[in-house]
Amino acid sequence: MKEKLKFNIEEFDIKLDTDFIGRNFLYVDSVDSTNKFLMQSKDNIPSGTLLLAEEQTEGRGRKQRIWFSLPEQSLTFSILLKEKIHFNQVNILNLATAVAVAQAIENLYQLKINLKWPNDVLIDGKKVAGILLESASKGEHFEKIVIGIGININQPFFKGSFSLTPTSLRLEFGKVVSREKFLSEFLNIFEELFLDLPGGNNKILAYWRERCRMIGEKIKVTDENVEKYGMFEDIDDNGYLLLKTADGTEKISYGDIS
Numbered sequence: 001m002k003e004k005l006k007f008n009i010e011e012f013d014i015k016l017d018t019d020f021i022g023r024n025f026l027y028v029d030s031v032d033s034t035n036k037f038l039m040q041s042k043d044n045i046p047s048g049t050l051l052l053a054e055e056q057t058e059g060r061g062r063k064q065r066i067w068f069s070l071p072e073q074s075l076t077f078s079i080l081l082k083e084k085i086h087f088n089q090v091n092i093l094n095l096a097t098a099v100a101v102a103q104a105i106e107n108l109y110q111l112k113i114n115l116k117w118p119n120d121v122l123i124d125g126k127k128v129a130g131i132l133l134e135s136a137s138k139g140e141h142f143e144k145i146v147i148g149i150g151i152n153i154n155q156p157f158f159k160g161s162f163s164l165t166p167t168s169l170r171l172e173f174g175k176v177v178s179r180e181k182f183l184s185e186f187l188n189i190f191e192e193l194f195l196d197l198p199g200g201n202n203k204i205l206a207y208w209r210e211r212c213r214m215i216g217e218k219i220k221v222t223d224e225n226v227e228k229y230g231m232f233e234d235i236d237d238n239g240y241l242l243l244k245t246a247d248g249t250e251k252i253s254y255g256d257i258s
């Protein structure tokens with residue numbers, strides 16, 4: 001008998017403990033990009049709406065990269081947020097998303113996570129999840145934010161070449177894991193962190209710092225074609241990277257580090 005691998009919404013829903021995130025749940029077999037779909041959504045779509053797709057025909061990653069996901073083996077989804085979020089909170093939201101993915105993995109599978117600025121989630125140096133935040137703004141605030149997340153759950157192997165070696169929870173944990181359980185655990189944690197944001201970022205920052213191996217190391221920051229070298233001093237309260245160079249300390253809001 002063929003194993004039933006379609007996402008089981010009831011199983012997911014029983015474990016979901018959020019007030020609004022994931023409560024309006026859309027599930028499709030295929031879409032161009034879950035981020036693109038929610039970015040173009042009409043005004044009457046509520047905040048917290050989640051779109052989960054088995055397949056994306058134009059899945060996008062950071063820096064115009066392509067994001068591949070395997071139907072029925074990955075979690076490929078986006079969350080729409082319409083709360084009044086100030087510009088300077090966007091990086092902390094990026095970090096909070098990575099922290100929620102990391103905590104869900106640690107809680108359910110006791111795997112050791114490390115985080116790479118701004119929001120890559122790694123196990124043993126290999127990438128298990130990627131996050132792409134997109135936004136539309138109004139004045140000093142965002143009108144809408146879409147957080148797109150791709151998590152490698154049950155892929156048995158990876159083919160092709162990648163900028164960072166990928167891995168899946170199944171490969172690291174040694175067993176097939178439940179996508180439904182993982183998604184609800186992640187959303188429960190994420191909503192709590194999100195609702196706490198106006199009260200301060202200390203918990204997120206402390207957790208993130210503890211899992212970042214690069215703080216204190218010499219790094220290269222690449223943004224478009226500009227390369228900067230220096231020491232990764234810390235992240236500041238808003239989640240910006242502080243790069244120490246011969247000329248002083250520079251705040252970096254965007255880029256790839258290596």
Ligand code: BTN
Nearest residue numbers: 033059060061062130131148150
């Ligand atoms: C990265 O690491 O470069 C970010 C990858 C983000 C991929 C997710 S999958 C769901 C959502 N829809 C997209 O088109 N991209 C994001």
